[in-house]
Amino acid sequence: MFEQKQVNQAIADKLACIQLAVTAGIALTLWVFLDPKPAWSALLGGAICSLATWLMSRIMFARGGNDAGQMLMAFYLGEAAKVVFTVVCFLLVFILLDLNAPAFILTYIAMLILHWLALLKTKT
Numbered sequence: 001m002f003e004q005k006q007v008n009q010a011i012a013d014k015l016a017c018i019q020l021a022v023t024a025g026i027a028l029t030l031w032v033f034l035d036p037k038p039a040w041s042a043l044l045g046g047a048i049c050s051l052a053t054w055l056m057s058r059i060m061f062a063r064g065g066n067d068a069g070q071m072l073m074a075f076y077l078g079e080a081a082k083v084v085f086t087v088v089c090f091l092l093v094f095i096l097l098d099l100n101a102p103a104f105i106l107t108y109i110a111m112l113i114l115h116w117l118a119l120l121k122t123k124t
């Protein structure tokens with residue numbers, strides 16, 4: 001079971017890195033073809049999604065036990081941490097920063113879709 005957790009954590013880490021790389025590509029494209037404001041906005045949106053995903057996986061795989069109840073509780077704790085992290089980050093970004101909201105939101109959504117598609121392709 002411990003070895004499977006390490007494999008799953010490695011997959012989650014790889015997914016977060018892929019999300020960050022795609023986010024950087026989107027931000028660079030926006031910087032080249034538009035200007036820095038939408039680029040930074042996209043970078044923030046994608047980074048929040050990627051880091052929230054990574055945070056959830058860290059909590060879930062660190063706390064999950066061997067029985068179904070422990071695994072379910074770890075999932076709930078990880079998901080709760082992900083939601084709180086995302087909400088706090090969204091609030092901070094929208095209150096403190098002047099950003100391009102469409103670039104921010106669309107990149108966040110794109111990283112969510114990438115996450116879902118990657119999970120469909122992943123075999124554990």
